Amino acid sequence: MTSIVKPPVKHPSLPRNALGLTRRDYEGAMSTLCAGCGHDSITAAIVQAFWELDVPPHRAAKMSGIGCSSKTTAYFMKQSHGFNGVHGRMPALTTGANAANRDLVYIGISGDGDSLSIGLGQFVHAIRRNVNMLYVLENNGVYGLTKGQFSASADIGSTSKKGDENEFPPIDPVLLALSLGATFVARGFSGDKAQLVPMLKAGLLHNGFGFIDIISPCVSFNDHVGSTKSYRYTREHYQELAPVDFVPLRKEITAPAEAGAGDAMSVAMHDGSVVRFRKTPEDYNPRDRDVAYRHLRDHQRRGEIPTGLIYINERSQDLHTLNKTVARPLVELPYEELCPGNAALQELMEEYR
Amino acid sequence: MSGVNDFAFKMATVNGTGSASANGLLMQAIFRMGIPVSGKNIFPSNIQGLPTWYEIRVNRDGYMARPEQIDLVVALNTGTYERDVAAVRAGGYLVYDSSWPLDRSLIRDDVQYLGVPFGQLCVENFEGDRPRTLLRNIVYTGTLAALFDIDMDVVGEMLREKFSKKKALLDANFRAIQLGHDYAMKHFDCPLPIRLERMDATRDSIVIDGNTAAALGCVFAGATVGAWYPITPSTSLMEAYRTFGERYRRDPDSGQRRYAMIQAEDELAAAGMVIGAGWAGARAFTSTAGPGISLMEEFIGLAYYGEVPCVFFDVQRTGPSTGMPTRTQQGDLMAIAYASHGDTKHIALYPCSPAECFTMARDAFDLAERYQTPVFVVSDLDIGMNDWMVPRFSWDDAYVPDRGKVLSAADLENVKKFARYTDVDGDGIPYRTLPGVGPKGAYFTRGSGHDKNAAYTEDSDAYLELVDRIARKIQGAASAVPAPEVFRQEGASVGLVALGGTHGALREALDLLRAQGIGADYMRIRGFPFAAEVADFLNEHEFVFVVEQNRDAQLRAMLAIETGVPRDHMIPVLDYGGLPLTAGRVVGAVTAHLEGAAV
């Protein structure tokens, strides 16, 4: 099997973004995932988010590990560089790339096996370092690519396709990220594009580590009755805790605040864009980590899957801010600014005598 | 035989008691007297309380390898008295702390005992346990200054430099030096026959360790991203990079950093960061030791197959497993040459001294970017952590980094279609683009099977085309890595082959062998894949001795694999106990073999 290239078809009638690009310009190779795989829906939402944000495709870098989920970086934005690395190590590659060139928009795609088992350490440390990137965890509760073993996000009591029951407690990446001090934590569902797109956009613009856990059913190995990561289970237990709208900097904020309890809370991003929360419960404050934690636990206890932008720290400082790196990307510094030169070396040599 | 400007001595102390700086002071004082000197720190993997030794060799002819015999031991660790007394050559000296009587069993009649009440002097002259412990080292430094006739002005000058901002410490140190000096002058026949006389042989040299030199090379070569996970004996490389970065890479106006150094969560992550940064276009490196290399292997394969430039410093220590972390070895040669699963082969450089750590750091970045592949600088604990006297470094300001075949946005304008992995120039090296350059330059890097357009493939022919090209590319580097250094002697009957930090011992061995009437040629290999001259040298000699510091004759195996020269053409000389090689070890092995062969 070789990769499948989509025929370039020009559609003069397609809507264009501020760069004059259509959504097609943000697509990639044809997906080779199973028909109905949640991951493909996420890919579509990502295409939409980048297109709406007017990100020039070549200014984005797509990073991933290994898994069905990690393959999807090939299925969007063919005009972007992509790096499909090794299993569970996407965060390190992204950290290094970002250290070298801070000006690109980094999106990392991972799976629950990739992030919560083999790559748990890297996931945790990318959060600690607050690497400026959007980290998308396409969470299906199984290892799709190796054919259906339980992952570390499978719930206790959920059954595999073969009928085995999972006995180990799950790792909830959202709770984990919150407790680690992540500065942007969200959860979505692959089947709800309307909610996903604004969250993806906000995550892309967040100055630091933007984390979105997306429930993404695996139709081949984990969409049966008894799986808590199935379409049906997710639809039934889905709770929009903190749904958002996203208003980018350039667009005038004209929409009036919606009426209702606790709505219209706005959070300004570092570039002046605004994330606006709809319908959040009255006592919900997405800037308060403790509140977010409490809400999540409450919903979880009731068997609900709370979604939306759960926590945000709009004053987040990314790795480069903390490192006090120069504003220009390191890859763009001319060699003359990097080499101290022989005169300096000779001066230094005196100290070794 | 030992004598003026030709002797060796060692200090036996307990680690964590401050002896390291006193020993460094001694070595530097001798260096400043213009006399060639080398120092080897033989230290435990421990923070405080275990035995540690520091060996200093003074040699007017410039032989810097680990000394064969010790003329004088300063025995300050009662825990190792027995072996320290035994270490003194017949006719040599033992300096010990006579505050307490020496056990009779420790008395040898072929050794002169020089007792100095170090402890008592410190108790009488200084207050507090810590200062007394620390200053005891300075007192013995003073004693040795008297015994060896070290220029006290030089020592004084060094103390003043060191404590220029701490008057109280300066005074205490001066007092301590004087105490030790005066005691020796009064009680012993100073100087001893093993003593120093000013020379003028160090004017163009410096004293530096290989890790510091490598870090300096990284800064000068324009490396901007360093990622690492602490591990002896490589840690000081990254620490030095930090120090030089703060000094040379701060924006003069804003104070912001023109480099990023990341302490990773483990070596896997460190490797990934370096590969990510190399992919994005930075000169990026990591430094580690054997255990780290083991962890990095999967990523190394990715960089090899995805063709991403990156530089790895492996400061080897004694393996396998955790091994002896503070002892030296050349045990990672094969692990590096063929690191990672599947068919791989890597460019490696073998510095023989801190001077080459400096230049090979630069070479490594050039080669990594030119060949779009991981490059390894294979150093070791002896080179990396010990102070070596080497020629002063210089930098060619006309140097331009070799960034390899990178297509800019303008270049892409002139390209019909960019295909990442095609062999356009017939040298196996494809063209690459950096992320962000433009839509036309985009491609997908992956460790999975890919064709020349960088598209996923499971097609045999497409796969073969790619891996065979990579093999050609890497083999092409054989002529670009530093060439072997070959020393020939008229009428030489045998050849010696080695690499890395054993160079000093080999040079000395050549002279010792010649003195015995055995002429030998010597080739020091400096890079992998092996240059054509390597096979030539092997074939030119009826047989060669391959000298290396590992148990399994790894270099010999690599030579057999790569050149086809049969193994029995290469006699292994192996020294892998964890200490730097001595010339005598080589001479002994060669003569034993030749005698055996003659029978």
Ligand SMILES: Cc1ncc(C[n+]2csc(CCOP(=O)(O)OP(=O)(O)O)c2C)c(N)n1
């Ligand atoms: C080092 C290593 N070990 C094991 C594998 C095999 N492997 C490939 S994908 C995968 C699990 C992927 O699961 P997940 O990240 O959840 O992705 P999904 O396929 O479910 O989207 C495993 C174990 C591998 N590629 N590399």
Ligand code: SF4
């Ligand atoms: S196996 Fe599951 S995760 Fe993989 S492509 Fe199919 S549905 Fe998606």
Ligand SMILES: [Mg+2]
């Ligand atoms: Mg999965």
